[in-house]
Structures are given as structure tokens and as C-alpha cells.
Amino acid sequence: MSPLVSLAIHDLTSIRRDQVLLNIIGLMVMMVAIAALVRAFGYFTNWWVTIQFLLLLGYMPGIGYLTAMLIVDEVDSGVDRALHVSPLPRNHVLALRIAMCILFVWPYGIIMVLATRMIELPLFEWLPPLLALSLASVWTTVTVPTLSRDKVQALGLFKGLNLYVQIAALYLFIPQGAWYAQILLLSPATWSVKSILAFTEGATTAGYLWSFGGVVFWAALIAVSVAVYRRRQDGDEW
């Protein structure tokens, strides 16, 4: 078995054995189930679009935090140092966690929108904005262990970084033409919101462009976080 596969199995077992992480998964499943029931019974029809966006911005990235918590746990217990003096390259470890994060979040988002159907779009139009949003989790996964020294700091940071994603929801509640609406574009999550809204309005090209912009924006933020994370792993303080 390759070391990377061994680590992947080890990570999945870690998640399975961690009651907090299992609770997070349970919560995520429950949120989708409740939203699907609301949709199925036809309750709160006026709020469906808002509910869908709140679920996407507030809960979808959360499933990716499982991998962030794995890294934080390793830093907290010091076992990351033991990994660093093993033949498994540090970059491979990080790449695996990033890949796992996307593999958790992107399908979860797809299942969410397909199960709830509160915004009706063809699947191929959902994929780009959901991919961009799943990168929010990747960014968090790298940034939290970069900036936090222990679990307590990590949990505080999760809240702060979540706000950076969830603030995009404000875009739904303020006048579209208002100058201050543009400030929300400082969060790449807003780009996904604009992408989904463009798709719902039939502006397919704009939808893809907003998604592409969101992916690039998140990728830039992730690149910065990875660079700082690697510096910290190399033993440099900052």
C-alpha cells in the first residue's frame, strides 16, 4: 500500500473515531434532510432561494472542515512533527488533505442542491459555482492550521473565516444597484452567489465567468495560505 493511501485510510478512520466530527457529519446530513422535507411539503416557498443560498454559504463548506480539524488535531498533539520526519513528503500530505476536502464538499453541495431543489438549475450549471464554493473549505483547511496553535484558537478562527464566506449572503438582502454591494465582492463566495443568480436569470456566460472568477480568487487566497503554511512547517516563525 502506498504511504499516501495509508494516510488517506488513516484520516478516514480518524474521522470515524472522532465524536465531534461525526456530529458535524450528522448535522450536515440533517440540514439537507430538513431542507428537502421543507421543499417536498411546499413550505416557505417565498424563502426557498434564500434558504438555498444560506445552506450553501453556511453549511456546505462545513463538511470540508473535517480535514481542517484533522490537521489541527495533528498540530495540537505534535504528531505532525512525527509525520514531518517520515518519508512522506509534506507537500503530498497537504495535497491529500486538499483533495479530500474537495471530495467531501463538492459532492455534498451537489447532493444538497439536488435533494432540496429550492433553486432549479441543470446540474452542469450547478457544478462551477459549487466547485468555487468548495474551495472556500480548502482555504479554511489550510488557513486554520496555519494561523492557530491549538484547537481553541482553531475553533475561533473557524468562526472568523466562516464569516468571510457567509457575508456573501448579505448580497441577497441589499439593493443590487447599491454601490456598497460591490464591497461584498471582496469575498469570493459572493462571486458564486452572482454566478448562481446569473444562471437563474438565464445569463449563462455571466454565470460561468463569475464562477471562473471565484475559482481564481479562491485559488489565489489558497496559494497565499499554502505558502505561509509551508513556511511554518519548515520551522520558520512569521
Add this chain to the structure above:
Amino acid sequence: MTPEVQALPSDQTRLSGTAQDAIIVENLIFSYPGQARPAVDGVSFSVAHGEIFGLLGPSGAGKSTLQKLLTRQQRRFDGAVQILGKPLAAWGQDYFEAIGVGFELPNHYVKFTAIENLRFFASLYKRESRDPLELLALVGLEDAAHKKVETFSKGMRMRLNFVRAIQHDPEIVFLDEPTAGLDPVNARIVKRIIAELRRAGKTIVLTTHNMHDVDQLCDRVSFVVGGRFAVLDAPETLKAKYGRRTVRIMHGHDVVKTDEFPLDGLADDQRFNAILRSGAVRTLHSQEASLDQVFSDVTGTSLNLMEEAA
């Protein structure tokens, strides 16, 4: 307060390495960002294959930083380091196949059992690892093999740290305070295994502030203070060099007296012989220096006092 320590002069024993050396370090300098004073300040030494080399010093002296540099946990430094005949920077990930690292503090996946921890780390190596159950039995953890590490005491975790460092049979083993937190029985077991590793030809770098470990295990020891080597030699040589060649004798039937005699010509010392013949000897001790005394003489302060201050 850390005393100023002069770097060793270049003619000190075995500073420059030979082809037979497992580790050759020349003028190694490392500073943490934002700190004016280097944590490792121009250190040079070499370690032969099959040698146990001790880094002895108080907390904050730079010995753990030096170990981090040699184990590539810190990758930026000035100076030259050669490991197993190859510059450190030229090694790839295969470097970690050749070395084993035992950390000062226990660090394990606590929701996994001892044997799961060992098997997971063994799976990261290309080379064959030793049987984890056999390793756990070596350090008295066979009954705890299938228990989660979160239920372990610190001593048990430290023993698990130790066997994880040696399970892939590395050529060089770096051990940071391997007996810290262990009871005397388990400390003795760990020291016995370290001695066996040396007999098997392994090179060991032992970082510690424990004089007894150094005394019992190390072929050579360096005193690290303020990022520099204050002295580097065999413990016995240091003790002989800095100790007094005398014998102290306590004697007397009713009133206890203490006398000290030079070791040289002791057999011909009539007064000493008279005390022996009197049948009133209470204690008799040679006065070679302890490593703590040597440390104190060399650095101008006691290691224990520096530990308390640190």
C-alpha cells in the same frame, strides 16, 4: 543567566570529520527570525558510525534546535552538514528512511492503539520495519498494544515514542530526552536498548540534560551553552581532566575525621596505610569529578541551577 561561552578552538578533539563519520557539521549557524542572537552559533563536530554522541545542556541552550536542524525540521541554516557521506541539502525524502527521530514530548494519534500507531508509521517507509508487537514487548508495552494511546500515562507514551523512532531500523537515531518521564526501571530498559543499538552499529545522537544518561551511554559529549559547544570530549576524559586525583577517607572510632590523599603514590603513603590498618575506616571515595562538576567548572554554573532558572 546564561554565561558567555567561547566556541571550541579548532584543534579540539575530532571536530573535522572523516570519511568514516556518519555526521559532519562545520560552522553551523542558525537564528530564529526576529532574534538577534543565534540559537546555534558556529558549531562544528563530527560523529563516527556506531558512536553515541551526547548533546548536554540546559533548556534553551540550543541543543534541541541543533537536533531539529540535523533532522531537517528546520531547513534553513548557514554552514555545512554532511550526513552519511552526503550534504544534508542533497538528501531527498529518503533521508528519513535513514534516520529515526525520538521526540522530547510524546506525540501520537491518541484515538489509535499503540500497535495502530506503529503500523501506520511503518507503512510510510519503504524499508522493512520491525515487528511492532516485538518492539512494544521490548519496552514493556505488550499488554497495552491494543489499547488507545489516550489511555496511556506519559511514561508509556514516551516508550512508544522511542520504539517508533527505531522501528524502521535507521542508521542514525536522534533521541531527545529519551528517558524523560520514565521510572527508573523503564529508563534502564530504554538505556539498555540504546546501548544495544550502538553494538549493532547504529549512530545515536542523544540530546539531554540528564547527566546520568550521558555518563552511562555516551562515547563523547558536548556541553551546549548559548548555542555553542563549551567542551567536547569523552565523559571519562572530562571527569579525569576536571576532577581531583585524590581519595577522601572518613575514619575514627569515636571522633570522625576526614582526610584526603593524592592518588599518585597512595600505596606508599604511610599515614594513609596507618588509617587503613587502624580498622576505623568509615568511608573511602576517590574524588574524580562528576559531569555536573565538570559542567560547572567549564561553564561557570551548575546545570541544575540553569535548569531551575530556565
